[in-house]
Amino acid sequence: xxxxxxxxxxxxxxxxxxxxxxxxxxxxxxxxxxxxxxxxxxxxxxxxxxxxxxxxxxxxxxxxxxxxxxxxxxxxxxxxxxxxxxxxxxxxxxxxxxxxxxxxxxxxxxxxxxxxxxxxxxxxxxxxxxxxxxxxxxxxxxxxxxxxxxxxxxxxxxxxxxxxxxxxxxxxxxxxxxxxxxxxxxxxxxxxxxxxxxxxxxxxxxxxxxxxxxxxxxxxxxxxxxxxxxxxxxxxxxxxxxxxxxxxxxxxxxxxxxxxxxxxxxxxxxxxxxxxxxxxxxxxxxxxxxxxxxxxxxxxxxxxxxxxxxxxxxxxxxxxxxxxxxxxxxxxxxxxxxxxxxxxxxxxxxxxxxxxxxxxxxxxxxxxxxxxxxxxxxxxxxxxxxxxxxxxxxxxxxxxxxxxxxxxxxxxxxxxxxxxxxxxxxxxxxxxx
RNA sequence: GUGGGUGUAGCUCAGCCGGUAGAGCACCUGGUUGUGGUCCAGGGGGUCGCGGGUUCGAAUCCCGUCACUCACCCCA
Numbered sequence: 001x002x003x004x005x006x007x008x009x010x011x012x013x014x015x016x017x018x019x020x021x022x023x024x025x026x027x028x029x030x031x032x033x034x035x036x037x038x039x040x041x042x043x044x045x046x047x048x049x050x051x052x053x054x055x056x057x058x059x060x061x062x063x064x065x066x067x068x069x070x071x072x073x074x075x076x077x078x079x080x081x082x083x084x085x086x087x088x089x090x091x092x093x094x095x096x097x098x099x100x101x102x103x104x105x106x107x108x109x110x111x112x113x114x115x116x117x118x119x120x121x122x123x124x125x126x127x128x129x130x131x132x133x134x135x136x137x138x139x140x141x142x143x144x145x146x147x148x149x150x151x152x153x154x155x156x157x158x159x160x161x162x163x164x165x166x167x168x169x170x171x172x173x174x175x176x177x178x179x180x181x182x183x184x185x186x187x188x189x190x191x192x193x194x195x196x197x198x199x200x201x202x203x204x205x206x207x208x209x210x211x212x213x214x215x216x217x218x219x220x221x222x223x224x225x226x227x228x229x230x231x232x233x234x235x236x237x238x239x240x241x242x243x244x245x246x247x248x249x250x251x252x253x254x255x256x257x258x259x260x261x262x263x264x265x266x267x268x269x270x271x272x273x274x275x276x277x278x279x280x281x282x283x284x285x286x287x288x289x290x291x292x293x294x295x296x297x298x299x300x301x302x303x304x305x306x307x308x309x310x311x312x313x314x315x316x317x318x319x320x321x322x323x324x325x326x327x328x329x330x331x332x333x334x335x336x337x338x339x340x341x342x343x344x345x346x347x348x349x350x351x352x353x354x355x356x357x358x359x360x361x362x363x364x365x366x367x368x369x370x371x372x373x374x375x376x377x378x379x380x381x382x383x384x385x386x387x388x389x390x391x392x393x394x395x396x397x398x399x400x401x402x403x404x405x406x407x408x409x410x411x412x413x414x415x416x417x418x419x420x421x422x423x424x425x426x427x428x429x430x431x432x433x
Numbered sequence: 434g435u436g437g438g439u440g441u442a443g444c445u446c447a448g449c450c451g452g453u454a455g456a457g458c459a460c461c462u463g464g465u466u467g468u469g470g471u472c473c474a475g476g477g478g479g480u481c482g483c484g485g486g487u488u489c490g491a492a493u494c495c496c497g498u499c500a501c502u503c504a505c506c507c508c509a
Contacts, residue, residue, distance in 0.1 A: 118503065315509065343467050378469040393467050
């Protein structure tokens, strides 16, 4: 008894069989369309990167526990990219003198993180990454807010299905240090506490706060800040307001497109101002769908230049969950339009001629590889998703004709080889299905 | 890393007070010679996740292990 190898894909990774691939492609092609309508250009890069580019700016958790790392034959430490932002920063930094800023780029890489799979999270996911480099204007924020809404609309989502929540590291730090008078060395931990605010009961949060070193009074005030929402911003100094990109956005017409939420923190250390996350309104998907923000000095690890950036990543796992939850998943497309069936081996060559005519006309066409009963082949063609079968048989061919059958209506007609492509095209253009 | 649930045919599952495996769907063939989506008949296909234990005998009980899954931790 042989021991067979498992056919399941490696844990946390997925096979995309044609049906799954069709759905995934359709979803992402809609997104490409919207992104490109904003003038973004697509790029790509290597899946392997030097480990160092993740060690300085990504979150500690990712580097220590979630990175797939390897050492090459030359002793270089490499990692499968866990996200695209450091890679694109590297590319921008390396080409800074050639580029015409602002640069609008997007890509669709697969990213890997070693962690336990669960709803909304796997070990390999496909992520649309959209970035803009070279502008410190809050117009960038406005552009991204609009882009996000247009992308969601492109997927068929209405505004009540999701929420775009934003915050700002500048505001957050100001609130924590100016309003709550939390010392600088405790800011990071305090921000993390906010990040967890909604998931835990007050007692747990209070205990954590005490552990961090917050006083009871500070903890109490933290609660008030959360409850206050936008109003908390009134207490901030003018200097802070001037530094905050988000404050400027809140002064524009884009104000109505976002919800200020001080609980939006995000894990990456490289964010410097605006941060945002999009949430599903349906409680089935508790995790944020996607998010991003402003990073004003990510290029800094590669070059002395200062190039501000803004970007976000949108993963396929959460977005497909979202679409499934809201009944917005597209149907899988058929990959074939027509099947040419020769009823006997002697007619294969004739069938091939017909198939070539059809393909030349842009009609996706297959032919059975063995002779079977005609009924079986029609049935297979139907299941394969073909709209039309072309029957090449002795009776018709004696008069130099073949039969074109519409599998939806059942109508059929005899045509010559010259007429095959237009006849099939005419059927394909008819609505049905 | 921690905890819960689940692992039987390609898929969805039944069988689980122990006696050596079933249904529906799917698939293949046929119902004569060139017409599918309905019907009828027949057929192929299973290491019952894996390993060990108890037993005359285990899919069924016990232990271990792995995988999947949900949640936690954390995070996109």
